[in-house]
Amino acid sequence: MSILFLLSIIIFRFWKTKQKRATAVQTPIVDQVRSKDSLTDEVIVTRKSYISRESKTEDLELPLMEFEAVAIATNNFSDGNKLGKGGFGIVYKGMLPDGKEIAVKRLSKKSLQGTGEFQNEVRLIARLQHLNLVRLLGCCVEKGEKMLIYEYLENLSLDSHLFDKIRRSNLSWQKRFDIANGIARGLLYLHQDSRFRVIHRDLKASNVLLDKNMTPKISDFGMARIFGREETEANTRKVVGT
Structure with a gap:
């Protein structure tokens, strides 16, 4: 037993x-x-x-705005509120009820940049914060429309200064150096210091915006790609960007 x-x-x-x-x-x-x-x-x-x-x-980590609110802010997308036009569509100036000025990028029906690029930009900019990156305030997806709402930058894009005879004369060499230095700081953040390693792939003068103090802010992340921390190269399937 x-x-x-x-x-x-x-x-x-x-x-x-x-x-x-x-x-x-x-x-x-x-x-x-x-x-x-x-x-x-x-x-x-x-x-x-x-x-x-x-x-x-x-x-979302990002507010959704009503279509009616965006339409009111931009005076029903009037021609007088147009700031410019790019591959994504037309950009309008707007004003919210509290007096805050905004820039609304409205996806054109004929745009080559579709839903994928729209989602890509929203995912990236909403999570990236830096002095030299444009700030995304919200988006609107309603009534077949796709719109991105940004902070309004008084001095528009860098190309509007470089290629305009009058504005170009106001860009001293020191100011040009400061702008180039700010762009470099923004890129350094994207490549090394952000939570994601981001390659912009479409960096050009029209995608660099300037605030009232002429501080440069990189914009338009529709073609950007996220890289792993250990990745040093990657292949693309088609030619895109700048």
Whole structure:
């Protein structure tokens, strides 16, 4: 009887040890699956929130604006409020009820930059904060429209100064150096110091905006790509950008 009892204890302890090992091995795998599921859910929720107003704005990290509010702010997208035009569409100046000035980039129906570029820009700029990057205030996805709402920058784009005879004469060499230096700081942040390693791929004078103090701010991230921290090169499938 004592031998049977001793064997029973040994078998029971062996079984318990095996169970603990199995649990220890299985737990990280379960955690990994849960992590992947939560990441997938986050991406799905984020993408849905650009297309649907059913999702909470917290998932966006960016406010959604009503179409009517944007239309009122831009005087119903009047020609008098036009600031410029690019591959994405027309940019309008607007003013919110509290007096804050905004710039509204409205996706053209004929634009070569579609929903993918729109989502790409929203995802990137909403999470990147730097003195030399344009600030995205919100977006509007309603009634078949896709619009991005930015801070308004009084001195428009760099190309409007470089290629205008009158404005060009006001750009001293010191001011030109300060602008170039600010652009370089913005790129350094994108390439090394931000949470994501971002390659802009469409950096040109028209995509550098200037505030009232002529501080440069890089804009238009529709063609940008996120790189892994260990990646040093990548291949593209088509020619894009500048």
